[in-house]
Amino acid sequence: MTEQTTEAVAEELHDVRLTVNGASYDVRVPARRLLSDALRHDIGLTGTHVGCEHGVCGACTILLDGAPTRSCLLLTVSADGREVTTVEGLTERDGSLGPVQQAFKDCHGLQCGFCTPGFLTTITAGLRDNPDPSEAEARDMIGGNLCRCTGYANIVAAVLRAAELGAEAEPA
The missing domain is CATH 1.10.150.120 ([2Fe-2S]-binding domain)
Structure with missing residues (x-):
């Protein structure tokens, strides 16, 4: 019987800069990280929900440079340098409802x-x-x-x- 070792393969991380709801964020993410996951887990904005993970239901829709975009279909690295608006960014400056x-x-x-x-x-x-x-x-x-x-x-x-x-x- 031979001894086998398992080495964890480290996934390369990418630096991404996003402007989310007017604030600048720098995140280091794997190439496969979806924008919906980066918003929720790396940035801490949990208002964007993930429903079907196939872009069908629309629950994960954010505005990317003003255009409705399914965040569950977009890799975070593809959004580098872009403007993202989530549901949290729809409130008025004074905190009242938009x-x-x-x-x-x-x-x-x-x-x-x-x-x-x-x-x-x-x-x-x-x-x-x-x-x-x-x-x-x-x-x-x-x-x-x-x-x-x-x-x-x-x-x-x-x-x-x-x-x-x-x-x-x-x-x-």
């Missing part, structure tokens, strides 16, 4: 809340691009996000309410 968050509260747009961060980031970008959506456009806006608890009616109502709140906040 318009999309307030609309979700007003319209009871969440139940268990697991999918909510992905909806909030997706809708934030959608309303930036289309600040006055019709109901059909609101439904289309959230088409890539899944919720197992609701029938989507309250979420669509929240999109329309967030558009109203955004219009009210604009200077005349």
Whole structure:
């Protein structure tokens, strides 16, 4: 019988600089580290949820340079030097709820809340691009996000309410 030794193979780490919710972060991550994992485990922002790990459900959606992006499909090294906005970055500077968050509260747009961060980031970008959506456009806006608890009616109502709140906040 021969003696076998097992050596742990050290995975090469990569230095990545991210701007997350306006703050700069330098992280050392393995090449295979997903952005969703880096946000949660390396940076400590746990608002981004991982649902399906296949980019299908939308729970992990963040804004990457302003565009809705599935963080469970993106390697952290691919986000080097980029601007990331998570659900934690959607609050107002004074800590109050942002318009999309307030609309979700007003319209009871969440139940268990697991999918909510992905909806909030997706809708934030959608309303930036289309600040006055019709109901059909609101439904289309959230088409890539899944919720197992609701029938989507309250979420669509929240999109329309967030558009109203955004219009009210604009200077005349």
